[in-house]
Amino acid sequence: MKHTISVLLQNKPGVLSRVTGLFSGRGFNIESLSVAQTLEQDVSCLTLVTSGEDTIIEQITKQLHKLIDVIKVTDMCEHDNVEREMALIRVKAEAHTRAEVLRIIDIFRGKVIDVGPKSYVLEITGKASKLQAVIDILRPIGIQEIVRSGTIAMTRAQKS
Amino acid sequence: MKLTGAQAFLKCLEEHGVEVIFGYPGGALIDVYDELMKNDKIHHVLTRHEQAAVHAADAYGRIKGSVGVALVTSGPGATNAVTGIASAYLDSIPLIVFTGQVPTKLIGNDAFQEVDIVGITRPITKHNYLVKDADDLVPIIREAFHLAKTGRPGPVLIDMPKDVLATRITYPEAKTISMRTYKPTYEPHPGQIEKACQAMLKAKKPVIYAGGGVILSDSNEELTSLARQLNIPVTMTLMGLGGFPGTDPLSMGMLGMHGTYYANMAVANCDLLIAVGARFDDRVTGRIDAFAPHAEIIHIDIDPSSISKNVRVDIPIVADCKNALVAINAWFARSSEFNAKECLEKNRPWHEQIKEWKTKHPLGYVEETDIIKPQFVIQKLHELTGGDAIITTEVGQHQMWTAQFYHFNKPRQWATSGGLGVMGYGFPAAIGAQMAAPDKVVIDIAGDGSIQMNIQELATCKQEKLPVKVAILNNGYLGMVRQWQELFYNKQYSSTVMEVAPDFVKVAEAYGAVGLRATKPSEVEPVIREALKINNTVFMDFVIAREEGVYPMVPAGKATTEMLLV
Numbered sequence: 001m002k003h004t005i006s007v008l009l010q011n012k013p014g015v016l017s018r019v020t021g022l023f024s025g026r027g028f029n030i031e032s033l034s035v036a037q038t039l040e041q042d043v044s045c046l047t048l049v050t051s052g053e054d055t056i057i058e059q060i061t062k063q064l065h066k067l068i069d070v071i072k073v074t075d076m077c078e079h080d081n082v083e084r085e086m087a088l089i090r091v092k093a094e095a096h097t098r099a100e101v102l103r104i105i106d107i108f109r110g111k112v113i114d115v116g117p118k119s120y121v122l123e124i125t126g127k128a129s130k131l132q133a134v135i136d137i138l139r140p141i142g143i144q145e146i147v148r149s150g151t152i153a154m155t156r157a158q159k160s
Numbered sequence: 161m162k163l164t165g166a167q168a169f170l171k172c173l174e175e176h177g178v179e180v181i182f183g184y185p186g187g188a189l190i191d192v193y194d195e196l197m198k199n200d201k202i203h204h205v206l207t208r209h210e211q212a213a214v215h216a217a218d219a220y221g222r223i224k225g226s227v228g229v230a231l232v233t234s235g236p237g238a239t240n241a242v243t244g245i246a247s248a249y250l251d252s253i254p255l256i257v258f259t260g261q262v263p264t265k266l267i268g269n270d271a272f273q274e275v276d277i278v279g280i281t282r283p284i285t286k287h288n289y290l291v292k293d294a295d296d297l298v299p300i301i302r303e304a305f306h307l308a309k310t311g312r313p314g315p316v317l318i319d320m321p322k323d324v325l326a327t328r329i330t331y332p333e334a335k336t337i338s339m340r341t342y343k344p345t346y347e348p349h350p351g352q353i354e355k356a357c358q359a360m361l362k363a364k365k366p367v368i369y370a371g372g373g374v375i376l377s378d379s380n381e382e383l384t385s386l387a388r389q390l391n392i393p394v395t396m397t398l399m400g401l402g403g404f405p406g407t408d409p410l411s412m413g414m415l416g417m418h419g420t421y422y423a424n425m426a427v428a429n430c431d432l433l434i435a436v437g438a439r440f441d442d443r444v445t446g447r448i449d450a451f452a453p454h455a456e457i458i459h460i461d462i463d464p465s466s467i468s469k470n471v472r473v474d475i476p477i478v479a480d481c482k483n484a485l486v487a488i489n490a491w492f493a494r495s496s497e498f499n500a501k502e503c504l505e506k507n508r509p510w511h512e513q514i515k516e517w518k519t520k521h522p523l524g525y526v527e528e529t530d531i532i533k534p535q536f537v538i539q540k541l542h543e544l545t546g547g548d549a550i551i552t553t554e555v556g557q558h559q560m561w562t563a564q565f566y567h568f569n570k571p572r573q574w575a576t577s578g579g580l581g582v583m584g585y586g587f588p589a590a591i592g593a594q595m596a597a598p599d600k601v602v603i604d605i606a607g608d609g610s611i612q613m614n615i616q617e618l619a620t621c622k623q624e625k626l627p628v629k630v631a632i633l634n635n636g637y638l639g640m641v642r643q644w645q646e647l648f649y650n651k652q653y654s655s656t657v658m659e660v661a662p663d664f665v666k667v668a669e670a671y672g673a674v675g676l677r678a679t680k681p682s683e684v685e686p687v688i689r690e691a692l693k694i695n696n697t698v699f700m701d702f703v704i705a706r707e708e709g710v711y712p713m714v715p716a717g718k719a720t721t722e723m724l725l726v
């Protein structure tokens with residue numbers, strides 16, 4: 001099963017390679033990864049998506065915890081959470097397809113962020129499944145390039 | 161008053177009570193060595209190879225129960241230290257390795273003798289540091305000592321650029337260390353203790369499986385009283401030897417690949433397995449699904465990631481072994497349900513069963529009159545040292561025979577490279593051990609192959625006037641590999657015959673040490689007696705039965721009950 005794991009780390013040189021080295025050294029896989037500073041200047045948040053049986057996920061979280069620079073490890077699947085990914089898509093946009101591209105991107109609440117004579121660059125955010133849906137719909141029109149971010153996630157506010 | 165980085169480094173070692181360090185100089189460390197010469201509190205042992213410096217520091221720490229310190233230069237000095245660091249990491253040995261590094265402004269330039277040792281050692285250290293700012297040096301060293309010895313111990317590496325060692329700084333005042341990200345769990349959860357004790361009360365066929373964690377946490381006494389009070393038989397891992405008295409009637413010796421028949425049978429048939437500071441290594445478990453298949457498993461370990469890593473655990477207890485055992489013993493002391501007599505009665509059939517296994521296949525070997533059997537040498541060493549020597553080993557058959565036949569009764573009497581299995585560990589380790597315990601008899605039990613991996617340390621012994629004894633079990637083979645070839649590769653002794661070997665007696669003499677040789681069983685005792693009398697380094701060359709095997713043996717990947725016996 002897929003798991004999104006959120007890791008708070010000390011923002012120090014080499015910390016990222018401690019995490020990725022742990023994954024490669026122990027044969028765990030990383031499907032996506034994203035990392036940036038948090039509200040606290042010296043703390044980064046790393047979000048990674050991995051998959052495996054429960055025993056593997058248990059080892060992953062324990063081993064991450066063991067790294068001295070790791071502050072907190074949260075398996076997002078154990079919480080009610082929101083997840084987002086972003087994709088930038090360069091799609092063919094010639095006279096006869098421009099309107100259609102705009103319609104599609106509107107339906108998915110994306111944006112055109114660069115306009116060229118024969119192409120658009122689209123920005124779209126959402127869950128991985130939504131991004132995949134957009135990509136599948138645009139494909140027949142002609143996708144020239146895709147860049148996708150890793151997943152980021154946040155727990156939802158507690159109700160009550 | 162301001163100090164240079166090099167001065168602050170030494171002062172910080174003094175602050176941590178360091179009296180002995182093991183190392184090897186080089187350009188990047190020349191400032192430190194300049195200061196060392198003026199320092200009369202810290203004794204520097206110049207080994208003849210950086211790998212040896214790290215093994216020596218490792219064993220020094222093991223025997224003394226402190227944090228060993230090694231100091232090596234940048235580039236090749238640092239890479240030579242890697243094997244030693246990896247060995248300490250796999251055995252969870254507290255150790256700090258300081259490496260010299262090129263000046264900060266050259267880092268990343270492929271400068272002369274520059275390697276990214278922090279990158280190289282990331283997966284084989286508990287933590288590591290590159291000191292970029294001289295003001296961070298002392299706080300980092302303090303943190304490193306804290307990390308090395310607390311929680312699950314392990315090696316920490318500190319990389320010190322040359323300019324950092326020359327920069328003048330104000331020596332910071334000592335503060336208590338509190339790390340936001342690092343808070344090992346020492347105290348067991350009372351609910352888990354309760355569950356574990358209830359399981360022990362119920363068990364009819366319990367076994368204690370004790371590992372290196374018992375030694376590291378100094379909990380041998382607590383373990384011993386638990387085993388005796390509840391009448392539970394004990395088996396130990398290679399790292400756990402000495403954690404429970406090897407000559408005690410409850411001891412079943414070592415388990416696993418070369419464990420005793422009865423220890424492996426007991427684990428395979430027990431209804432409760434109490435793992436204390438052990439990590440279910442593949443050399444212990446054999447085929448994993450056949451390991452303790454009928455048992456409920458209690459696992460005490462300070463490292464949560466060790467628990468349920470290889471084998472599912474029913475009652476995990478994350479804690480320092482000592483604290484957990486104290487809590488368990490206290491539970492039985494106040495429990496009204498526990499009755500020692502009843503307990504004895506309840507376990508009686510189990511002990512009878514174990515006795516039967518012991519009688520059926522005791523640990524043994526076929527004795528011979530005209531050729532020296534390696535096991536006989538170990539038995540004699542045990543007898544003539546009263547079982548009280550500090551023993552180190554290299555890696556191979558001799559190591560397993562030592563584990564089987566030198567019945568360790570005390571902790572911190574034994575140093576071997578367990579997890580990594582480094583040939584070349586034992587001799588430098590004996591140097592470290594002798595520095596830690598100058599008045600003790602220290603013996604490296606070696607193979608003829610392994611001893612050649614760090615034989616240059618004869619010079620270190622001579623220089624430090626260390627009466628280290630080396631017992632070479634000379635079979636003219638890389639015996640352990642040969643044994644596998646014999647059993648599983650049609651006796652094709654590919655590259656395991658030591659076709660060329662030095663005369664070990666003459667090698668010893670060339671370094672100013674003493675060399676003795678025994679070729680007949682009757683010469684074994686006189687050679688050992690003489691060696692023990694000599695106040696000098698001694699090589700004892702025991703020419704042994706060439707193709708003796710280590711038995712019992714569980715072939716790799718087989719169930720531990722599928723043992724090959726003598």
Ligand SMILES: Cc1ncc(C[n+]2csc(CCOP(=O)(O)OP(=O)(O)O)c2C)c(N)n1
Nearest residue numbers: 556557558581583607608609610638639640
């Ligand atoms: C550094 C290193 N290289 C290779 C090995 C693989 N190995 C394990 S035991 C062994 C043979 C050791 O021979 P010797 O020291 O003569 O001991 P014996 O088994 O004959 O007692 C070898 C080559 C190892 N453990 N360590």
Ligand SMILES: [Mg+2]
Nearest residue numbers: 607608637639
């Ligand atoms: Mg040999």
